[in-house]
Amino acid sequence: MVRTTLWWCHPLADSYTAAIAHHLSEIARSHGPIETIDLYRNDAMPTGGDALVLIHPTWWSAEPAALLQGMERLPASVSYRCVMTFSTHGSPRWVNLAEGRNARRNARRNLTAHVGARRHKWVALYAMDRIDDDARRRHVDAAGRALSRELRRLRH
Amino acid sequence: MMLADSVRAQRTTVVGVTDAIVLVTDGSTPARIFAERITATGRKGLYVVHADERTIVMSSQERLAYDSDEPVLDPIALLDGVALRAVSTLAFAIAPTPFGLPSSVKGWIDRTLAPGLAFKLDERTQRMRPGLVHLDRLVGIDVGDSTGDSRGARRIIGRAVRVACRPTIRVKWFGPRRLGAAHDGLCQW
Numbered sequence: 121m122v123r124t125t126l127w128w129c130h131p132l133a134d135s136y137t138a139a140i141a142h143h144l145s146e147i148a149r150s151h152g153p154i155e156t157i158d159l160y161r162n163d164a165m166p167t168g169g170d171a172l173v174l175i176h177p178t179w180w181s182a183e184p185a186a187l188l189q190g191m192e193r194l195p196a197s198v199s200y201r202c203v204m205t206f207s208t209h210g211s212p213r214w215v216n217l218a219e220g221r222n223a224r225r226n227a228r229r230n231l232t233a234h235v236g237a238r239r240h241k242w243v244a245l246y247a248m249d250r251i252d253d254d255a256r257r258r259h260v261d262a263a264g265r266a267l268s269r270e271l272r273r274l275r276h
Numbered sequence: 277m278m279l280a281d282s283v284r285a286q287r288t289t290v291v292g293v294t295d296a297i298v299l300v301t302d303g304s305t306p307a308r309i310f311a312e313r314i315t316a317t318g319r320k321g322l323y324v325v326h327a328d329e330r331t332i333v334m335s336s337q338e339r340l341a342y343d344s345d346e347p348v349l350d351p352i353a354l355l356d357g358v359a360l361r362a363v364s365t366l367a368f369a370i371a372p373t374p375f376g377l378p379s380s381v382k383g384w385i386d387r388t389l390a391p392g393l394a395f396k397l398d399e400r401t402q403r404m405r406p407g408l409v410h411l412d413r414l415v416g417i418d419v420g421d422s423t424g425d426s427r428g429a430r431r432i433i434g435r436a437v438r439v440a441c442r443p444t445i446r447v448k449w450f451g452p453r454r455l456g457a458a459h460d461g462l463c464q465w
Contacts, residue, residue: 130339131333131334131335131336131338131339132336132339132340133336160333160336179386180382180385180386180389180432180436180437181431181432181435181436182376182377182382182432182436183382184334184382184386185331185332185333185334185379185380185382185383185385185386186332186333186334186379186383188375188376188377188378188379188382189332189333189379189383191375192373192374192375192378192379211404215439218435218439219431219432219435219436219439220431220432220435220436222376222428222431222432222436225428225431226375226376226425226428229425230374230375230376230425230428231375234374249402250402
C-alpha cells in the first residue's frame with residue numbers, strides 16, 4: 121500500500137491540469153489510499169504519507185502563487201518519502217531552461233528538504249500551446265505511466 | 277479613502293515624471309520599512325505597491341479573461357499596469373521565503389504582468405514578444421534575514437521577468453548587506 125497525496129492547483133476546474141489530476145488520482149487509487157487536495161476549491165493541507173504529487177501549470181517559470189502560498193504554510197511536521205511534480209508549460213523547454221527552471225528547482229531542493237523526501241521526479245509538458253490534442257492526450261497517458269512506475273517503486 | 281482611490285492618487289505621481297519607479301514589496305515589515313525610507317526622501321515618481329494576500333489567487337474569472345482582449349479584471353491590478361507603462365524602473369523589495377519568491381509578489385506578477393502589458397503573443401507562431409520594452413532597469417532588493425532561498429527569488433525576477441523586457445535592460449540585485457546602495461540607487465535613478 122502506498123499512501124499518496126495529490127496536491128493540484130488551477131483556477132479552472134475543467135482545465136488540462138484538472139484532466140491530468142483526475143487521471144493521476146485514478147492511477148494512485150489503484151496503489152493505495154489517496155488524499156486529493158484541489159488548492160483552488162479546498163484549503164486543506166497535506167497530512168503526510170509516502171508520495172506527494174504536485175500537479176500545476178507553470179507561470180513565469182514558477183508555480184502559481186496559490187501553490188507557493190500552500191508550500192509556505194506547509195507544517196514542518198508533514199513528511200513524505202517522495203515528491204513528484206507534473207507540470208505544464210506554454211513555452212518551449214529551452215525558454216524554461218533560460219529562465220532557470222524555477223518550479224523544478226523549488227520542488228527538487230526546497231520542498232523535498234521541507235518534507236524530508238529523498239527523491240523527486242519531474243514530468244513536464246512543454247510548448248503545450250503549440251501541440252495538438254493527440255499530443256496532449258499522449259502526455260496524460262505518459263504521466264499516468266510515470267506515476268504508476270514511481271508508486272510501484274515505493275511499494276518495494 | 278478607498279484603496280482604489282489611493283492607488284489612483286499614487287498613479288498621478290508617476291505619470292509625466294521621467295525616471296519614475298514602480299516599487300513592489302511583499303508586504304513584510306522589512307520591505308515596508310525600506311519603502312517608507314525611500315518615500316520619506318521625497319523622491320518624485322515613486323509608485324509603491326504592497327502585495328499582500330489579496331493579490332495571490334487568480335480567480336477562475338480572471339483566468340478566463342487572461343486569454344481575452346481584456347486580460348486584467350482587478351481594478352487595482354489595472355491601475356498598477358497603467359503605472360507600470362509610465363515608469364522606467366521596476367523594483368521588487370522582498371524577504372525571500374524558504375521557497376524563494378514570496379507568494380504575494382508571485383501573485384502580483386501572475387495577475388498584473390498580463391498579455392498586452394508584459395508581453396504579446398504572436399498569433400501565428402505563438403511566440404512571446406516582450407511588452408515591457410520601455411523599462412531601463414529591473415531591480416531586486418533582498419530585505420530578508422538571509423534564511424530564505426534568495427537565489428530562487430533572484431532567478432524569477434532576473435530571468436523570468438527579464439524575458440518580458442528588452443534584451444539590453446540593466447538588471448541589478450541587492451543582497452541584504454547592500455540595502456544602503458539599493459536605497460541610494462532608487463533615490464538617484
